[in-house]
Amino acid sequence: MTDTVSYAHAVVPTGDDRTGLAADLAALRDAVVADGEARRAAFAAAHGPIGPGIANLADYLALRRHDIRPLQRALMARGLSSLGRAESRVLPTLDAVAVALAALAGRPAPVEAPGDDAFFAGERLLAANADAALGPRPAGRDTRIMVTLPSEAAGDPGLVLDLARRGMDIARINCAHDGIVAWEAMARAVRTAGEIVGRPIRVLMDIAGPKIRTEAVVAADKARRIVVGDTFSLVAGGTPEIVGDAVAAASVSLPEIVTRIGVGDRVLYNDGKMEARVEAADGASALLRVTRVRAGGVKLKPEKGLNLPDTALGLSPLTAKDIQDLAAVVRTADMIGYSFVSRPEDIDLLETVLADTGLVPPSLGLVAKIERPEAVANLPALMARVAGRRPFAVMIARGDLAAEIGFERLAEMQEEILWLCEAASVPVIWATQVLESLVRDGLPSRGEMTDAAMGARAECVMLNKGPHVGTAVDVLDHLLVRMAGHVHKKTPMLRALGAWSPSDA
Incomplete structure (x- = not known):
């Protein structure tokens, strides 16, 4: 009988049964090939012709249907790949392991060994797609730095030049603020800075989308903070009024959301600093009771974001303002940031609006901001719909995403998004609150x-704007240069360590 050990809720063979391992691996490969072919056909039927990135994504989704932890551990004990780095090369990885396992057993190889070109083709495709969407890889590091420009950048080209000299590779312009004249001034400053520093700096213009925010706010006691157990109300229209024992009331930027929320739905305020549940709703207003709030409570203020993770909002990702802004954006930007995108049809909507402008170059990039559960669930379809149309990247909008799916799930979900995008050869932007304390206060936290x-x-x-953002670019640049020598995606690079010497023994 084969010896076994218990590991991570799985039973793992520990004997030297290479024949059994080879059979298990072959069965897994057969299942991945069959399931992958079905998924590729489904992608092509729904989204049109697919390239090698989406084809590999289909295989990766097929692979990840299986719990391969027992197989991983058995392969590790024999000095073979654990299959844990197969994102960009699913079938080549399975084939390489099968050939090595057959060689260990002294048997003929069941498949042809993949060459280096085939094995690393996914990495090369991802690098090319990243160059096309985000600009050339900077010298010394694999990861680009994006900086959100403050409004002052429109009148201060020196601010932009300083960021470029420190290492900014992409400038982000938030079209929820300022206006066309300011955006064009910022973009000109970015182009000029790129010429001065001798390298291209891309411009991402982030269209606002249907942002859900508080507007007018009234409070029963302006000095009092809202705590757990308090109630407040949201109103669909008109001037908010205090009703009953509520401590505050607010109107909202999109009145229709008040007509759509129902009893029991959660509402999160200001990036999750407060969470409440709807106790009553009549279409004109909703009464909410606070269930969780940061220490010390919060004040309800205007222009703060609201997230409704339990509510089917049914909102178009493009507002009338976005459609008007796009005519200016396509003349100015290298990339468009697309908020609230959730379904493949949202991609079609944007493409239709862009085509109506008559100004869209094929090189114009698209960045899909993943910030709602629907976008996470539909991520493979979103990537398949865009593939081949134009340069494309995914932004993990971690602030809204955490509020929507729960902070406890964010770490897990951002990992899975990274894996899926690597499998599809789609570049990723890591965004929201990176080095936030450093940007704001001049000193980062360890976390x-x-x-x-x-x-x-x-x-x-991506770094957000703030008084110390220049210092943050310096710190991030140095950090990314050092990390480039230690890790590539999930793979440790094992460069020589210089912190220890024989005298330390």
């Missing part, structure tokens, strides 16, 4: 430095 280092596995890391 922020670790988070920024994890961002090195993406093709781009």
Whole structure:
């Protein structure tokens, strides 16, 4: 009988049964090939012709249907790949392991061994797609740095030049603020800075989308903070009024959401600093009771974001303002940031609006911001719909995403998004609150430095605006250069360590 050990809720063979391992591996490969072919056919039928990236994504989705932990551990004990780095090369990895396992057993190889070109083709495709969407890879590091420009950049080209000299590779313009004149001034400053520093700097213009925010706010006691157990109301229209024992009331930027939320739905305020549940709703207003809030409570203020993870909003990702803005954006930007995208049909909607402008070059990139559960669930279809149309990247909008899916699931979900995008050869932007304390206050936290280092596995890391953003670019640049020598995606690079010497023994 084969010896076994218990590991991670799986039973793992520990004997030297190479024949059994080879059979298990062959069965897994056969299942992946069959399921992958079906998925490729489904992608092609729904989205049109697919390229090698989406074909490999189909195989990766097929592979990840299986719990391969027992097989991984058995292969590790024999010095073979654990299959844990198969994202960009699913079938080549399975084939390489099968050939090596057959060689160990002294049997003929069951498949042809993949050459280096085939094995690393996915990595090369991802690098090419990242160059097309995000600009050339900077010298010394694999990951680009994106910086959100403040409004002052429109009148201060020196600010933009300073960021470029420190290492900014992409400038982000948030079209929820300022206006066309300011956006064009910022973009000109970015182009000029690129010429001065001798390297191209891309411009991402992030269209606003249907942002759900508080507007007018009234409070029963302006000095009092809202705590757990308090109630407040949201109103669909008119001037908000205090009703009953509510401590505050607010109107909202999109009144229709008040007509769609129902009793029991959660509402999160200001990036999750407060969570409440709807206790009553009549279409004109909704009464909410606070169930969770940060220490010390919060004040309800205007222009703060609201997330409704339990509510079917039915909102178009493009507002009338977005459609008007796009005519200016396509003349100015290298990339468009697309908020609230959730379904493949949202991609079609944007393409239709872009075509109506008559100004869209094929090189114009698209960045899909993943910020709602529907976008996560539909990510493979979103990538398949865009593939081949134009340069494309995915932004993990971690602030909204955490509020929508729960903070406890964010770490897991951002990992899975990274894996899927690598499988599809789609570059990723790691965004929201990177080095936030450093940008705001001039000093980072230990957790922020670790988070920024994890961002090195993406093709781009985004910094928000703030008084110390220049220092943050310096810190991030140095950190990403160092991390480039230690890790590529999920693969440790094992460069020589210089922190220890024989005298340390």
